[in-house]
Amino acid sequence: MTSVALFGVILAGGSGTRFWPLSRSQYPKQVLRLFGSESMLQDTISRLLPRIPLSRLAVVTNQAQADIIQLDLYRRGWHDIKLWFEPQGRNTAAAVGLAAMLMGAEAGADIMAVFPADHFIQDQEGLLKALDRGAALAQEGFLVTFGITPTRPDTGYGYIKVGQPLGHPEQGFQAQKFVEKPGLAQATAMLQEGGYYWNSGMFMFRRDILLDAMARHLPELYAGLAELRHNPKASLEEIYQKIPSISLDHGIMEKAANVAVVPVEVGWSDVGTWGALYELLPKDGRGNVKVGRALDLHSRNSLIFASDRLVGTIGLQDTIVVDTPDATLVCHRDRVQEVKDLVAELTRGNLVESLEHLTVERPWGHYTVLNSGPGYQVKRIVVNPGKRLSLQLHRRRAEHWVVVQGTARVTIGREIKDVAADESVFIPLETPHRLENPGPEPLWIIEVQTGSYLGEDDIERLDDDFGRAPVNHKLSHH
Amino acid sequence: MTSVALFGVILAGGSGTRFWPLSRSQYPKQVLRLFGSESMLQDTISRLLPRIPLSRLAVVTNQAQADIIQLDLYRRGWHDIKLWFEPQGRNTAAAVGLAAMLMGAEAGADIMAVFPADHFIQDQEGLLKALDRGAALAQEGFLVTFGITPTRPDTGYGYIKVGQPLGHPEQGFQAQKFVEKPGLAQATAMLQEGGYYWNSGMFMFRRDILLDAMARHLPELYAGLAELRHNPKASLEEIYQKIPSISLDHGIMEKAANVAVVPVEVGWSDVGTWGALYELLPKDGRGNVKVGRALDLHSRNSLIFASDRLVGTIGLQDTIVVDTPDATLVCHRDRVQEVKDLVAELTRGNLVESLEHLTVERPWGHYTVLNSGPGYQVKRIVVNPGKRLSLQLHRRRAEHWVVVQGTARVTIGREIKDVAADESVFIPLETPHRLENPGPEPLWIIEVQTGSYLGEDDIERLDDDFGRAPVNHKLSHH
Numbered sequence: 001m002t003s004v005a006l007f008g009v010i011l012a013g014g015s016g017t018r019f020w021p022l023s024r025s026q027y028p029k030q031v032l033r034l035f036g037s038e039s040m041l042q043d044t045i046s047r048l049l050p051r052i053p054l055s056r057l058a059v060v061t062n063q064a065q066a067d068i069i070q071l072d073l074y075r076r077g078w079h080d081i082k083l084w085f086e087p088q089g090r091n092t093a094a095a096v097g098l099a100a101m102l103m104g105a106e107a108g109a110d111i112m113a114v115f116p117a118d119h120f121i122q123d124q125e126g127l128l129k130a131l132d133r134g135a136a137l138a139q140e141g142f143l144v145t146f147g148i149t150p151t152r153p154d155t156g157y158g159y160i161k162v163g164q165p166l167g168h169p170e171q172g173f174q175a176q177k178f179v180e181k182p183g184l185a186q187a188t189a190m191l192q193e194g195g196y197y198w199n200s201g202m203f204m205f206r207r208d209i210l211l212d213a214m215a216r217h218l219p220e221l222y223a224g225l226a227e228l229r230h231n232p233k234a235s236l237e238e239i240y241q242k243i244p245s246i247s248l249d250h251g252i253m254e255k256a257a258n259v260a261v262v263p264v265e266v267g268w269s270d271v272g273t274w275g276a277l278y279e280l281l282p283k284d285g286r287g288n289v290k291v292g293r294a295l296d297l298h299s300r301n302s303l304i305f306a307s308d309r310l311v312g313t314i315g316l317q318d319t320i321v322v323d324t325p326d327a328t329l330v331c332h333r334d335r336v337q338e339v340k341d342l343v344a345e346l347t348r349g350n351l352v353e354s355l356e357h358l359t360v361e362r363p364w365g366h367y368t369v370l371n372s373g374p375g376y377q378v379k380r381i382v383v384n385p386g387k388r389l390s391l392q393l394h395r396r397r398a399e400h401w402v403v404v405q406g407t408a409r410v411t412i413g414r415e416i417k418d419v420a421a422d423e424s425v426f427i428p429l430e431t432p433h434r435l436e437n438p439g440p441e442p443l444w445i446i447e448v449q450t451g452s453y454l455g456e457d458d459i460e461r462l463d464d465d466f467g468r469a470p471v472n473h474k475l476s477h478h
Numbered sequence: 479m480t481s482v483a484l485f486g487v488i489l490a491g492g493s494g495t496r497f498w499p500l501s502r503s504q505y506p507k508q509v510l511r512l513f514g515s516e517s518m519l520q521d522t523i524s525r526l527l528p529r530i531p532l533s534r535l536a537v538v539t540n541q542a543q544a545d546i547i548q549l550d551l552y553r554r555g556w557h558d559i560k561l562w563f564e565p566q567g568r569n570t571a572a573a574v575g576l577a578a579m580l581m582g583a584e585a586g587a588d589i590m591a592v593f594p595a596d597h598f599i600q601d602q603e604g605l606l607k608a609l610d611r612g613a614a615l616a617q618e619g620f621l622v623t624f625g626i627t628p629t630r631p632d633t634g635y636g637y638i639k640v641g642q643p644l645g646h647p648e649q650g651f652q653a654q655k656f657v658e659k660p661g662l663a664q665a666t667a668m669l670q671e672g673g674y675y676w677n678s679g680m681f682m683f684r685r686d687i688l689l690d691a692m693a694r695h696l697p698e699l700y701a702g703l704a705e706l707r708h709n710p711k712a713s714l715e716e717i718y719q720k721i722p723s724i725s726l727d728h729g730i731m732e733k734a735a736n737v738a739v740v741p742v743e744v745g746w747s748d749v750g751t752w753g754a755l756y757e758l759l760p761k762d763g764r765g766n767v768k769v770g771r772a773l774d775l776h777s778r779n780s781l782i783f784a785s786d787r788l789v790g791t792i793g794l795q796d797t798i799v800v801d802t803p804d805a806t807l808v809c810h811r812d813r814v815q816e817v818k819d820l821v822a823e824l825t826r827g828n829l830v831e832s833l834e835h836l837t838v839e840r841p842w843g844h845y846t847v848l849n850s851g852p853g854y855q856v857k858r859i860v861v862n863p864g865k866r867l868s869l870q871l872h873r874r875r876a877e878h879w880v881v882v883q884g885t886a887r888v889t890i891g892r893e894i895k896d897v898a899a900d901e902s903v904f905i906p907l908e909t910p911h912r913l914e915n916p917g918p919e920p921l922w923i924i925e926v927q928t929g930s931y932l933g934e935d936d937i938e939r940l941d942d943d944f945g946r947a948p949v950n951h952k953l954s955h956h
Contacts, residue, residue, distance in 0.1 A: 019789070156785045295823060297816055310805040310831045312499070315813030316797075323806055327788040328799075330808050335793030338775055345773060353788045366706045370848040371858055371924075375899070376882035378856065378924055380849055400880045400902050402853035402926040421853070422928045424878050424902065446849075446856055446926045448880040450900045 004400055005111075006135060007207075008052040009099040011090050012041055012061040012069055012117035017343040017354075018273050019422040021327035022305065025347075030117040031072045034277055039072050040118040045081070047124045052113065058082035058103065059117070060095045061125055071361050087240045092201070094243055097214055100207050101225040109426055111138050112210065114203040114248075120280060122267025130264040134172040134204040142166070142260035143213060144204040145175065145253055149199025150264045153187035156247065156272060158199040159192040161190075162261045175259035178249065186248070196262055199249060201270070209258070217255045220244055273336040274320045276331075278303040292323070301333070327353045363466040364389055365442070377454045381435070383408075383443040388436030390464035397451030397458060399427040400433070406443035409436040432462055483589075484613060485685075486530040487577040490519055490539040490547055490595035491567050495821040495832075496751050499805035500783065503825075504834040506543055508595040509550045512755055517550050519595045523559070525602045529609055530591070534583065536560035537595070538573045540595045549839050565718045570679070571699055571729040572721055575692055578685050589616050590688065592681040592726075598758060600745025608742040611649040612682040613858070620644070620738035621691060622682040623653065623731055625675025627743045631665035634750060636677040636727065639668075640739045646725040653737035656727065675741055677727060679748070687736070695733045698722055750809075751814040752798045756781040770801070779811070803830045803846075841944040842867055842919065859913070861886075861921040866914035868942035875929030875936060877905040879913070884921035887914040910940055 016029030023029045030041040038046060045057060061069045064083045073081055084098060088321040103112070113131060121127050133408065134144045147160050158180055162173035178199070182190065192350055215222040224243040227234045244251075253259050271277055281289045281303070288299055292306030299316040306323045313321060318333040331339060346354035359368040363389035369376040383389070383406075400409070402424040410419050411434035412427055418438075419425055427433045429451060437443035461470045494507030502505045508519040516524065523535060538548045541563045551559055562576060574592055581590070591609060599605050612622045625638050636658055640651035656677070660668065668674040693700040702721040705712045722729075731737050749755055759767045759781070766777055770784030777794040784801045791799060796811040809817060824832035837846040842865035848856040861867070861884075869889065879886065880902040888897050889912035890905055896916075897903050905911045907929060917922035939948045 019786075062586070295820060297820055298813065310499075310829065312805065312807045312817075312823075312824075314807075314808065314816050314820060315810035316808060317810070319794075319797075319808070321806075321808050327790065328801055328806055329790045329792075330794060330797070330799050332792065332793035332795070335776065338792050339790075341790060342773060342775055346788075346790075351788070368849075370856060371846075373858075373922065374883065376922070378848060378858075380851075380856075398900055400878075402878045402928070404926065404928055405852065422876055424904065424926075426902065444851065444854070446854070448882065448902075448924045448926075450880070450882055 005129070005268055006052050006056065006113050006204075007103055007111065008048050008057040009096065009103075009112055009114045010044055010057065010059045010117045011092060011095050011114065011201075012059050013065070013086060013095060014116070014118055015089070016118070017069075017340045019277075020339055020343045020346075021324045021329050021353065022322055024356050025354060026065065026360075027068055028118075029271075031068055034093070034271065035120065035280070040120075040271075041072050042212050043068070044115055044119070045073075045076075045078065046218055047121060047127060048113075048115070048131075050124075051128055054078055054080040058099055060082060060084045060086065060099055061117075062086045062089055065458050067363075068361060071363060074363070087237045090240055090243055090245045091244050092248040093214070093218060094225070094240070096160070096203070096210070096248050097218075097221055097225045098228075100214075101229045103207070108206065110206050111135055112203075112205055112207055116201045116270070117141070118271065119201070120267075120269045120271050123265075125418045126264060126266040130262055131204070134262045136171050137167055137260045137262065138204040138206055138209075140167070141206065142172075142258050143253060143256055144202045144260045144262055144370040145211060145249075146171065146204075147261040147263050148200050148268045149263055150191055150196060150198050153184060153191050154198070155181060155184055157181065157270075159187075159190055159196045160199050160261055162263075166260050172260045172262035175253070195259055198268075200264070203248065203253075204262075210252075211219065213252050213256050213258075216238050218244065218246065218251045221246075221251070227303050238265045238370065240475060274305075274322065274331065274339065275333050275336040276305060278320065294321075303333075325358045362389075365437075367447075370446075372454065375450060375452070377449045379447045379449070381445040381447050383435060383437040383445070385437055385440050385442065388434060388465060390459075390461040390466075390468065391432055391434040392461050393432045394429055394451070394457050394458045395460070396429060396453040397449045398429045399433075400448040400450075401425050401427070402446045402448075404444045406437060406439050406441050408443055408445060409438045410434070411436075434463075442445055484530050484534065484591050484609070484682075485581055485589065486526050486535045486594045487574065487575050487581075487590055488519065488522055488535065488537045488595045489570060489592065489679075490537050491564060491573060492594075492596055494596070495818045497755075498817055498824075499807050499831065500800055500804045500819045502834050503832060504543065505546055506596075507710075507749075509546055510738055512749065513598065513758070515888075518597070518749075519547070519550055520554055522595050522597070523551075523554075523556065525599060525605060526591075526593070528602075529606055532556055532558040534578055536562060538562045538564065538577055539595075540564045541568055541598070545841075546839060548914050549841060552841070565715045565948070568718055568724070569723045571696055571724050572703075572718070574688070574726050575696075575699055575703045576706075576841065577708045578688050578692075581630075581685070581929070587686050588686065589613055590681075590683060590685055594679045594748070596749065597679070598745075598747045598749050601743075604742060604744040608740055608744070609682070611645070612740045614649050615645055615738045615740065616684055616687075617683040618645070619687055620650075621687060621731060621734055622650065622738045622740055623727075624678045624680040624682075625739040625741050626678050626746045627741055628669055628674060628676050631662060631669050632676070633659060633662055633665050633803055635659065636922040637668055637674045637906070638677050638739055639674050640741075644738050650738045650740035653731070654737045656732045675739055676746075678746060679727075681726065681739075688730075691730050691734050691736075695852045696722065696724065696729045699724075699729070718765075740852045752781060752800065752809065752817065753811050753814040756798065756811065772799075781811075803836045839882070840867075841865070843915075845925075850922075850932065853928060853930070855927045858926070859923040859925050861913060861915040863915055863918050863920065863924070866912060866943060868937075868939040868944075868946065869910055869912040870937050870939050871910045872907055872929070872936045873938070874907060874931040875927045877911075878926040878928075879903050879905070880923045880924045880926075882924055884915060884917050884919050886921055886923060887916045888912070889914075912941075 016023035161177040163176035164174040287301035294304040294306040296313045302319045320331045322329040365382045365384045408419045494501035639655040640652035642652040765779035772782040772784040779798045798809045800807040843862045886897045
């Protein structure tokens with residue numbers, strides 16, 4: 001146990017294209033519940049709480065995913081966690097630098113511990129012990145990286161070769177050499193030679209040491225971020241336009257002399273693909289993982305990830321099937337790396353299936369697009385108890401609301417009335433209106449929109465409990 | 479060309495479980511549009527029209543599929559085709575026997591030609607010429623079966639060995655031996671020996687000759703069907719309870735002495751599985767067949783049958799992917815025979831996905847179930863121009879209708895009013911109501927049902943343009 005107080009930084013800016021169609025650009029991997037009821041992000045934070053209280057934790061993500069990341073934290077009641085939004089992804093050196101620069105005095109501790117938001121770790125106790133070892137070395141002035149003891153000649157990870165032991169008692173090793181993702185022969189040779197670890201992407205360092213190293217090895221990045229701290233008029237958008245995009249490993253760790261490796265054996269995986277997830281999940285006697293409404297005959301070594309829709313499979317081998325309400329993936333297990341290429345094609349084609357799900361989560365509940373056609377759209381809206389949507393109006397669409405469960409408190413113009421199940425109301429266009437759930441149970445509404453334009457950006461917010469922008473022409477709000 | 483007038487009988491009673499999830503028990507293979515804009519049934523009839531007019535065609539199907547088969551014919555304007563509904567499937571001997579017994583004098587011809595409704599035939603001219611040869615032999619008193627010249631040692635078909643040539647000029651051969659679906663070795667040997675043909679399931683015979691043969695070889699079946707003809711009080715249901723279920727091949731053709739085989743080379747396939755369909759459809763350079771919103775990377779020799787939903791595939795080999803709005807099948811091409819086993823499991827589980835699609839066709843248009851949950855159901859209803867639903871009432875559900883396209887003429891109680899797009903009406907429970915499209919374009923309605931019970935069988939029809947039952951507790955009507 002160390003008595004050093006830590007400040008935790010969670011890097012949650014990943015786009016998660018590799019878990020399409022379960023992940024979308026506005027519903028990234030870090031908020032997926034792949035291993036139970038907690039999201040990857042929630043898991044990451046839960047693991048740290050015995051050592052780092054909420055008030056000394058920060059999450060760095062990007063503005064496009066701001067809503068969903070915030071929701072994921074608020075859902076656990078974690079309102080105290082500091083949130084920083086990057087205008088665009090600039091890789092890990094910028095994200096870590098931003099945190100180091102902005103945490104300022106409020107952190108209450110000088111040692112930063114950095115964790116990706118979307119990795120799997122089985123052994124929490126082991127991780128916490130490693131943090132103690134890391135903290136001791138960070139205290140001595142080392143830039144600490146955590147090295148995973150390799151269990152196979154994996155070609156998907158970077159490796160770090162270690163040298164001299166460090167610390168009294170021994171806490172880790174001097175880092176000797178970073179090796180980029182190797183070929184199989186090289187990976188096998190490293191495993192035989194010994195003294196190599198997988199580069200986990202988890203770090204610890206004193207804030208001043210990190211900033212010194214950044215000033216030396218990435219002076220442009222340092223200068224940009226320092227301006228943010230010292231010039232109250234500095235714009236994050238403008239600074240992010242000009243700072244370099246580089247990883248903390250490439251930009252600093254590989255160049256600095258004072259780098260230490262703390263080995264950890266904690267059942268770690270970066271869960272980089274559907275194939276990696278398949279490896280981690282419990283299998284049946286035929287080597288299959290089945291989730292949701294999956295009915296299989298005679299398949300082997302396959303992952304069948306269904307939802308409420310029915311998926312029937314017959315005689316598959318080494319196949320990944322992932323079904324969601326609006327899109328399905330069927331992929332050979334040897335080709336899971338190419339899911340990102342498929343998503344790139346969707347993005348090029350500007351297809352909504354790369355952007356978001358049919359069900360979209362909101363601070364007040366969620367909605368699901370049930371159907372749309374020329375001049376209309378049908379949604380199911382679920383409002384959580386005690387919550388209400390913004391007071392809003394639409395210029396180009398009217399809305400019919402049919403209450404199917406609960407009681408709605410509805411504002412239309414100057415009138416406020418309660419609408420019970422089986423009843424309906426009509427919201428003419430250009431009329432200010434608000435939907436609220438005053439009751440103790442979720443409120444379910446079927447909304448039929450009609451009009452010449454039905455985009456989510458036809459909204460003017462006159463009042464909002466969640467502090468959202470009055471007009472938003474970029475993100476899809478409700 | 480023969481001058482003999484023919485009577486055509488189309489056997490359309492197949493359940494089509496092998497094309498799940500595109501086929502359902504209430505949407506069988508014969509109404510699927512697998513090869514273009516015509517259904518298999520429509521194709522079957524179109525091919526025959528140059529020889530057999532609509533007024534001398536009959537379709538035999540079963541009562542459970544009555545609606546969809548009728549719709550499929552009416553959609554082409556084929557109201558003149560005679561329709562016979564069996565209370566339950568009793569194999570081909572009963573279906574053909576029923577037609578032979580009931581066609582009576584109205585057929586206007588004594589030669590019956592029998593065709594399955596769900597086979598593929600490329601060469602229509604070739605088929606028509608074969609019909610002429612078959613008619614000549616049937617006229618001479620032969621029970622004619624059409625034999626497909628085999629192109630490979632297929633183990634999925636029965637074979638017929640032929641003997642003496644028949645007819646002047648030669649029209650076919652005496653049938654010598656029927657062989658059940660053989661093993662590969664036997665199939666190969668038959669191909670080498672020559673003189674064998676695939677048993678196509680198409681037949682021609684004089685009605686009196688067929689009935690004589692039936693009386694002799696299947697006396698129970700003959701007696702049952704004869705009662706139907708001669709006793710005006712006979713019940714089809716009761717008779718079908720007791721008659722034997724046997725194929726025409728087994729029951730008569732294999733036993734009779736006067737059987738002739740007319741060889742045909744017409745690009746025939748019984749399209750028995752997704753694999754057989756794959757063989758018939760045009761492929762891209764990698765051997766893939768892609769239909770609908772399918773996006774593929776690097777797959778080979780696969781069939782990807784998508785709908786409006788997006789299907790992404792990567793690196794598949796010999797795989798069948800079939801996606802529908804509520805269910806997806808992923809099946810290795812070597813295991814397509816087992817699709818029926820999967821459907822059997824669905825049927826055992828009483829799952830709606832084995833019964834019907836989310837979109838259900840009706841004489842007046844169609845509806846689609848968009849969503850359902852506790853106490854509510856949302857449908858999109860499309861009413862064709864000039865059509866109307868029955869005047870009906872529901873005991874346990876209320877309905878909200880929002881018109882999203884066109885104008886609805888709505889009867890509620892004693893009131894009749896026109897409801898324009900953007901407007902809505904409420905139908906309280908126990909209130910007689912009717913939905914009509916008086917306009918020239920399709921009418922689109924979003925219907926939100928609320929109530930304690932939402933089954934399709936909560937309906938009392940007070941008046942119906944399509945002669946449907948006042949109350950129906952078995953079939954799902956609207």
